[in-house]
Each structure stands twice: as C-alpha cells, then as structure tokens.
Amino acid sequence: MQILVVAEHDGATLRPATLSALTFAQSVAQVTDGTVQLLVLGHELASVVAEGVKLAPVLVADSPDLASPVADRNAHVIAETVQSRNIDLLVAASTSQAKDIVGRAGGLLGGAMASDVTGHSFEESELLLERPIYAGAAVATVSLLGTPKIVTIRPSSYSPAVPQDASCDAHDMLIEPSSLPNQMWLESVRSRASTRPDVTDARVVVSGGRAFKNSDDFERIVGGLADALDGATGSSRALVDAGITPNELQVGQTGKIVAPELYLALGISGAMQHLAGMKNSRTIVAINHDVDAPIFEVADYGLVADVYEAVPEMVRKLKEIQAD
Amino acid sequence: MKILVPIKRVVDTDQKIRASDDGSHLEIDHLPFIVNPFDAIALEEAVRFREQGSSDVEVVVVGVGVPEYEEQLRSAIAVGADRAVRIACDEELDPWNVACVLKAFVRQESPDFVVMGKQAVDDDSNQVGQFLAAQLGWPQATFASHVEITGEGLRIHREIDAGIEIVSVSLPAIITADLRLNEPRYASLPSIIRARKKQIEVVDLETLGVEIEPRVRILGVRTDQSSRTCTRVDSVDQLLECLRSEAEVL
Numbered sequence: 277m278q279i280l281v282v283a284e285h286d287g288a289t290l291r292p293a294t295l296s297a298l299t300f301a302q303s304v305a306q307v308t309d310g311t312v313q314l315l316v317l318g319h320e321l322a323s324v325v326a327e328g329v330k331l332a333p334v335l336v337a338d339s340p341d342l343a344s345p346v347a348d349r350n351a352h353v354i355a356e357t358v359q360s361r362n363i364d365l366l367v368a369a370s371t372s373q374a375k376d377i378v379g380r381a382g383g384l385l386g387g388a389m390a391s392d393v394t395g396h397s398f399e400e401s402e403l404l405l406e407r408p409i410y411a412g413a414a415v416a417t418v419s420l421l422g423t424p425k426i427v428t429i430r431p432s433s434y435s436p437a438v439p440q441d442a443s444c445d446a447h448d449m450l451i452e453p454s455s456l457p458n459q460m461w462l463e464s465v466r467s468r469a470s471t472r473p474d475v476t477d478a479r480v481v482v483s484g485g486r487a488f489k490n491s492d493d494f495e496r497i498v499g500g501l502a503d504a505l506d507g508a509t510g511s512s513r514a515l516v517d518a519g520i521t522p523n524e525l526q527v528g529q530t531g532k533i534v535a536p537e538l539y540l541a542l543g544i545s546g547a548m549q550h551l552a553g554m555k556n557s558r559t560i561v562a563i564n565h566d567v568d569a570p571i572f573e574v575a576d577y578g579l580v581a582d583v584y585e586a587v588p589e590m591v592r593k594l595k596e597i598q599a600d
Numbered sequence: 601m602k603i604l605v606p607i608k609r610v611v612d613t614d615q616k617i618r619a620s621d622d623g624s625h626l627e628i629d630h631l632p633f634i635v636n637p638f639d640a641i642a643l644e645e646a647v648r649f650r651e652q653g654s655s656d657v658e659v660v661v662v663g664v665g666v667p668e669y670e671e672q673l674r675s676a677i678a679v680g681a682d683r684a685v686r687i688a689c690d691e692e693l694d695p696w697n698v699a700c701v702l703k704a705f706v707r708q709e710s711p712d713f714v715v716m717g718k719q720a721v722d723d724d725s726n727q728v729g730q731f732l733a734a735q736l737g738w739p740q741a742t743f744a745s746h747v748e749i750t751g752e753g754l755r756i757h758r759e760i761d762a763g764i765e766i767v768s769v770s771l772p773a774i775i776t777a778d779l780r781l782n783e784p785r786y787a788s789l790p791s792i793i794r795a796r797k798k799q800i801e802v803v804d805l806e807t808l809g810v811e812i813e814p815r816v817r818i819l820g821v822r823t824d825q826s827s828r829t830c831t832r833v834d835s836v837d838q839l840l841e842c843l844r845s846e847a848e849v850l
Contacts, residue, residue, distance in 0.1 A: 375730070379742075
C-alpha cells in the first residue's frame, strides 16, 4: 500500500499526534510491503521538513495560500496529491484540524473513511479497523471499501514514531495559486498561551468539574495541582459552558480524548460523555464530595472529600515530598 | 432565505448499549430514540435565524431513513421547522452515502445554507458535513459555536483544539454545529399537538437519482468491557501513598 500521512504542525515543529499517525502508517506499510510518505502543507516549512525527513520521505506543499489551515484549499491539495501519486491510504491524527480538512479531503476522494481509529489488524490482506462508537460505550470493527482509504487515528492509541538518524528525501510540489478554491477565509484565532503541557500529550492531566465556582478557584486549585505534578489542566463540559474554563480544556466525547499516565478528576461527577474522553488513562483518581458520584466507577482510587480542602492539602504534601 | 437542517434519529443517550451475543450488531431496536443532540442544536439555530431575521426564512428539516423517522421529524416541526421531509431508505447508510443522498436533495432544494450537527452521537464519525461540502464544492465551517450573517456571507466562530477560530465563508455553505452554538428549546405542548397534524413529505431515492454504494462494512461490534475496581482511600496521605508505591505514578 502506498500510504500518505498528512502532517500537522505549528510552523516550527510537528505535532506529537502526527508521530502517532506515522506509527499506524508504518505498521500498515510493514504488513503490506508498502511505502510511507509525509505530506507537509503550509508556508515557510524548512524547520518542519527538517524534522519530517528523519521520519519519512516528505512531500512539501509550500505556498502563502496554504499558510492557514483553511479547509477548502488544503483539502484540495491533499486530494490532488493522493490522486496524482496513486496513494492507497491517506492517514492523519484525529485532531480538530484533521476532522475538518482531512474529512473534506475524504469527501473529495470517495468517502471510504474511518475516523478516530483505536486499533487495527489484518485478516488475509484486508485491513480491519477498530473505532469507538456511542461515546466509547461500544467498539466497531470495520473495513473500508474502495480506494483510496482514509483513516484518522486516535493519537493516544498509537505511540509516537521515533526519528531515525538518516534523512529521507524531501520533494517540493508545485502549487498553482489560481487552482486553489477561495471561498473561505480565516480572520483570527483566539488561543490562550500556556506554559503547561498540552492536555493531549501530557503525562499527567488534572481535570476540574462543577465543584469549582470560578476561574480563579480553578486556576488556583486545579492549576496548582497540575503545576505540582508538571501536568496539564483539563475541564469538564460544565465549566466551559459556564465560561469558567476555555473550550480547549474540555475533555470528553466531543472535546479532547486523552489517555495520560495519571488522570485526576476533581469535582467531576462522571457523566458518560466525560468518561469517553479519559477512561483509557492508565491510572485514574477521583476526588468528589459525593460518595455515589459515577466517576468512582471508573477510578482506580477514590477519595470522598471537598476538593477545596483536599487538593490544596495534596499540593502542600507533594511539595514537601519534592523538597526532600 | 431557505435553511436546510438534516437530522439523524439516534438512540437516547441515557440508554445502556448492548451488543448481540454474536457481536454482529447492537441491540437497539427496542430502545427510545431522539433527534441527535447536535442536530437539535442546528435546528434551534435555524429557527432563531427565522425568528430574528427581517426577510422570509424557511426552515426545512430532512431525515434519511425508515418510517419511524416521522417521530423525530414531527418533534422538529414542533420546535419550529416549516417543512419536514423524509427521504425513504430502509438500510443503514454510511456517512458517504448519507452525503450523496443529501447532495441530491440540496441540488433539488437549493438552500442558502445547510446547518447540521457536527457528529451523530451513535456513530461519532464527524464526517457527513465535510463530505457534503466537498461533494457540493461549497465552503464549510465545522464545530460552529457562533454564526452571524454578514454582507458577504457568514462569519462563524469555530471551536478548535487551540481555542476559537473565526472564519468567514461565502454562501451557499455547510455549517456543522458544536455544543455551545445554542441551547435548544423545548417544544410547547400546543406545538407538539399541532405538529401531529402536519404533513411529512416522503421522497424516494430513485426520484433523487441516488444509487447506494457502501464504503464502510461493519464486521462486528462489542461493548467496551473495561472496568476498574476503585480503591477507596480515607485521606490525602493514603492517596499519595497509593499513587507512589502501588500505582507508581509519582
């Protein structure tokens, strides 16, 4: 199978999620005796390409018109590349950007697509894909009919590919600006800068729910514990709806799906939609004042306590341990 | 202005899902069904446009499926849709084929824009809106948390991994609704009663000229078996000790 992985980057480096996508691609390539290439779209890509070539041969789509992740033109270039280079399998990590852009590319390429794949296997020569449905309450095993196939993978299900010492080739593709669709425009992005790790890659995620009454309390208590553990902060839907936390912190079926080493659910009741986003974490801790909160059913360790008291105590004691 | 709102009929999200013993399908036929929550948000947005708009706005809902869809189409009328259409189809369609059917219907109806939920809470694919936009060659704005009509088209706020992205698109366009676009209303009892008398138009796939060509084959389903036994601790000290020595995560 000829496999093309669409890279996601911030202009300087590849997103870790792309490295997970590469692991999936390499695994499929191995079984099918195929090839893997990495497609990098954007503008001024030297640094991203330099990183990419340590992982796979890179196709570079560099153009000022591709500087922003606008779906119509990016999907167009992806689809053109797949068709002109006889790609059998298009792969990306299932991020909000890929759902938007690679989803549209899938629509340009005939729609044999499976998203948020968490596992795969081969039966004879058929690629079988596992993907969660019903907010992760069930898992479906599917196969895709026709070519090309389009797959987005759940990053937490595939460990990141390791760069090699030797560099592969990079090939610049010609992008004709006049051939690109032009019906959508990016005006601005509102994003909060943070020194904390990204919730999707962090080893530790400290998440807060309804127990927290305002942003200051969230930052002080949830943020405090996250910092003591060098972790990321996450949030249940309730706090985002209330405007207490920004949407990019939401963990859940329709927010971010995470699987860190340690997930601490603070003052989170454990609605099914939230569990969908974190139940595959290695160790789950729940602290909630309600002894019957559903979160305790998926936790490894549960403490019935007021988070406003227990968490600051935890932070104090962690600092004492660290000071020793 | 005409706004088209495709809706999907899904199992009520409160229900416990079970796979059949042979793992070939999920046992859902006897369960209560609802309008996909994200589609309900899309419908609410369309109805608000009509209520706040100065010009004539027609809201058309469409569902692709079995006769039982009429229940959900009637709730959509009760909420405020002007017309409801069922495109008759007995088989479960994958996202590609849903998009093919909707594309043919869009070509027939010529809406100014289509607004639908970003994903169905049963399949969780998050693909139909994007496939439909690609097939039509229309711009798309996915995961919308705010939509406004501008002189040139629409300005949309999108919820993305990094935060909020503000984009503008020309019309006609496809919008997919995210959680915080609005809070859907409950239909009043008089509206529900009135909706019972409303005619649901039924359209054939042949009339639309669509041929179903499956792209996804479902080989099996299983319920997620993972469960954990929760160790209840009595103090922060005990918790930290467990995390350090037993779980070895500190």
